Amino acid sequence: MTASAQPAGADAQAAQPPEAVLAGLDDEQREAAATLTGPLCILAGAGTGKTRAITHRIAYGVRSGVYDPHRLLAVTFTARAAAEMRSRLNSLGAPGVQARTFHAAALRQLQYFWPMAIGGTMPEILDHKVRLLSEAARRLHITTDRAALRDLASEIEWAKVSTLTPDSYLEVAAGRAEPGGVDHRTFAKLYQSYEDVKLDKHLIDFEDVLLLMVGILEDDERVAAQVRQQYRHFVVDEYQDVSPLQHRLLDLWLGGRDELCVVGDAAQTIYSFTGATPSYLLEFTRRHPEAKVVKLVRDYRSTPEVVQLANGLLTDRTREQASLQARSRDTGETVPAWPDPLRLVSQREHGPDPQITLHDDDDSEAAWIADQIAGLQRSGVSLGEVAVLYRTNGQSQAIEQALAKVGVSYQLRGSERFFSRREVREAIAALRTSSLVAESEESVPKTVRDILSAHGWRREAPESTGAVRERWESMAALVSLADQLDAEREDFTMRQFLAELEERSAAQHAPTVEGVTLASLHSAKGLEWDAVFLAGLSEGLMPITFAKEQREIDEERRLLYVGITRARKYLSLSSARSRHSGGRGRRSPSRFLRPLRRELGLEEPTRKIAPSSGRTNPNSRVRKSTATCSSCGEVLTTGTEVKRRRCADCPARYDEELFERLRQWRAEQAQSLEVPAFVVFTDATLEVIAERRPTTRAELLEVPGVGERKLEKHGEALRAVLEGRG
Template identity: 50%
Template sequence: MDVEELLSALDPDQRQVAENLRGPLVVRAGAGTGKTRAITYRIAHGVLVGAYEPNRVLAVTFTSRAAGEMRSRLRDLGAHGVQAQTFHAAALRQLSYFWAHAVGGPMPQIQESKVGLVAQAAGQLGIGVDRTTIRDLAAEIEWSKVTLTGQENYVEKARATGREGVAGQTLESIGRLIAAYEEAKSARGVIDFEDILLILIGIMAERDDIARQIRHQYRYFVVDEYQDVSPLQQRLLDHWLGERRDLCVVGDVSQTIYSFTGATPSYLRDFRKRFKEASEIELVRDYRSTPQIVDAANRVIAPGRLEGAVKLQAQRPSGPAVAYHDYDDDDAEAKDIAKKILALQEQDVPLSEIAILVRTNSQSQAFETALGDAGIGFVMRGGERYFSRREVREAMVMMRSYARSGVESTMPEAVREIVTQLGWARKAPKNTGAQRERWEALNALVTLADDIAEVREADLAGFVAELEERASMQNAPTVEGVTISTLHAAKGLEWDAVFLAGMSEGLMPISLAETPEAVNEERRLLYVGITRAREHLFVSYARARSASGRGNRKRTRFLDGIWPETENISRATRNRRRAKDAALEFELNHPDDLRLLESLKAWRKAQSAEERKPAYLILVDRVLMNIAAAKPTTIHELGKVKGIGTMKLDQYGSAILQIVDAS
């Protein structure tokens, strides 16, 4: 593959990223704009032209799944040997190598869960805890470590950042717990995941010889999802870099949804303040979602737009209008969503391309019941891990044996032969339940084998190696079934059809979001949810929890001005608005005013047909009447017309002024 052949697969902005081989470089990439494509092609381009030695490139991601996907893409592009790791995996690899030389003796065991140590520390301090309390306290200890907040300054920093005591404990009590936790950890001779980064930072700070070796090994860095970096991760990145500037960071401040864990968008937002010579490229072409979905996403985030955020530009053809629904209660919402899923299935939308996204795990039960009653298979994001399933483990064992046997057959044929022995058939069983789940798990192996064979040559041994790597990264292949997921867990994923359910005040934003910063993060979370959808987006909420409950819920404030005004309003309110509109229309008694109003309505009708969405989503009658009465001649004057917001002004301002001018 030559350079032009490689880069011809990119759009102009992505190509600019791929051609900019020397850092520092900051890429501000909106949802669906192909950021992973851009940075993997950048690495492949650098390797192809000899600018990078593959084993000296370190691409850092935030999840094992993303790291696995990036390695797979790089292999497909011929960039073998490039390291794509999470911060923790890369740090652990380096720490394991240098431990004996820097510290001596065997490396301590890594404590995968803090729960036992937190319970022990709490007991020593006389703090009564249950399972939920322990999890909350463990999360607070983790926050203190990733924000580089020690026990001695925890109370001051926690108070300054607006944090309050958790699990009924004061900040002072939690400060003492942090110290007791560290003592309990030392007494057991173990370390936790944050210690991996902290210890490596300490070694690099104290041992120049080790720091030089690490910096010699890795010379070119790429960090994906940079808006989610924590102070601890940034400190390690600084040590990896030293005085060098070969750093490319990619992110989107509008997708910052993990501030509660210690992540901060400030490093992305202020990148050019630190690296004044840095190049900056924006990726704004959204290839994932239809114009209707992109418009909804832009409008949700616009009132809380942040410095460094990008406005998406839809690249896909027009699709269905975003659907907004309200229901009497949660069960009615879940049952109707199940019906809509069956309708989508009849339109040939695979179940694996449909997701129900909710704010909290507790909301999932109603949807599990409704989907089960409708005979619709589903998978819970965060449920049983794919590679832990018995049939998958058995298939991998048989594949290893088959690969050693020397039997000649293509990789996809061999995979089919093996999974057939485990109960797979070309046609899916009609019944749901365990048998269907087993078939879906095995069929995912068949599909993955076909997908890999399409893009590169691979034998069965290579396929097994791919599965083993995916298992270590928990990068599971797609399993057929509707996905039920929280909005946080859906980050980084996408589907053809998405149902955003339970979008009411108290859930979106969550009732715990009491500060302006917390509310803005909830707005960004809704933005992330919207941008998971490619073609179909359904947004809904229920007015009451149960059929016998009081219908006092209100839809989320984040959809003000977006949710269709003709829905979810009382008859009395509609009558008052009609009377007000009639009074205004009566005032437009001059023939020229009425002709202008009719011209505006004709324009709206044509615009509605072009955008394939209801006319009232363009501009409601009341606003058109206001325009006809005011007859503005400039954008400034039009902006003063009641009912015209910034988004409408940007979209339709020029066209409206032309109509007024021609009247």
């Protein structure tokens, strides 16, 4: 970055003593940031400010003279994260640091050293493997469809990042599922044929970028010496997601030196299917016995209620480990290690309890989620701060339809890229060319608003949906970004704003768009929202059907953990009994919800039971013990009916006057806490309280939906109402 493109506040930052950059960090973050030399391992839980810690560490090292910014390489796993890191370092007065993904860093080196190490013209990089794989299959007279080719491409990627050749693949393939419907031996031949086609066409793929750079560094001492002279210090973020190939490249970059800082959390390992392994993080102190280890456990993102649920999900697996090991002694199966997870401690004020709901079918679940989101919007929660997350992309359709029905806008993460949108390109072009940029003495936010108002931006959002609303949301995101950067940087100028837009566009680091985010759990990694709805948490989806072995089920648990920890305040976990309306209700809620229900003091839901035919099905998984209505004896089929202990057709038996007093108290309590009323207690819980009139703590805890946390938060006020004092 040139001097003219540096933040205007950089000079002011540089005038301060280096220690000033450590101000505002907590004790653990400060310890990590102040450790500038030698191997350092930062174990950072979700929401604990790991990016803040490592960017302040780099800035402190640069400003204290320990680091030359041009000789430090910070590696992360997405272009977006790398752009965010560079942006923060610029704001901290430490421009010039290289923050890149493994692939971007390796590609830059490969392009530079190709003439010296190999010579000739460097091959073009292949965007997608499917076309070449199809030709490779034809050469072997193998018939495949497009879906199978995608599976085969994924297996090739896994093999390559695991440093397996077509010959060595068969040595480790025995325990893996057969990819794309072909046996392992046939796949190995197809893998070799793909490599041959690639060579014939003078092409390389993304994995080859890493493999070629590894080969050059291993074979050419001149290149290795030059790279090690260029980079003296390394920082690796998301270290739990490093693959064997990436780690091999990192070792070659280091060349036996130990100036390495790694940051990660084994509980957030969710990319094992791509070759990622947390073993390098877990064994870091074995490889570097002198390493310093700092644990970040103060969660600044989520409320205590969300954090407790996340902790409970991992603790439940820790409790299982002993029984799994005992069983393995009988079966001979290998039980994967389950390291003690970081136990997070929330630094935020208390918020609403998470919800766990069960619905009749996917459409009912989606409609309920849409209604809840509409309610949050009415209460003042921005739609840009709401997300619906699911295990597979195919689950989004019902949710999209339900949101459209209630007039709530949304964006699909992974669809058209923000900076590729026509209205965004036009808006940025207008910002570049407008005479206001050169002449205006107004602030950046004011200038951006003035320019974009001629292109469809208004202070108030349009009431219509569709293209008009989408265009406004795109420009509103640019306005919001201008506000954010102006608040963060002193003497912020339009020139700097345009430079930031250019860098973000190159990295596809999009600002937040106003609209509910719909995304898969995997694509939500690294993001956060005020409200998160985790949908479709049924067996077969969470954990996914093909997760059979314990290590695969553990990965699914970690994936749900990542989903839970995306929420700052509101969290909902839901499932449906069947896929379609009128279905037979064969689905079961995810096994992972059981410990979470215990955390919340909720009862297990009952299953719908069809009338008996007089015959016993030996394969039936229906529970022998079911809940029935205390008035008519009918089987209860919903969580609300079970809580009330009566079906919807039978009259209520509670004290209606007391019930209304409880509702009035709940409304006042919700208003004071600034949460929706149902978050305090649902109507069904209030009905049970009005019916039973509990007077002691033990009696209150017997009411479904109360629980220890709610009793701690609302118990005294609730007893006052029951005793006529409130």
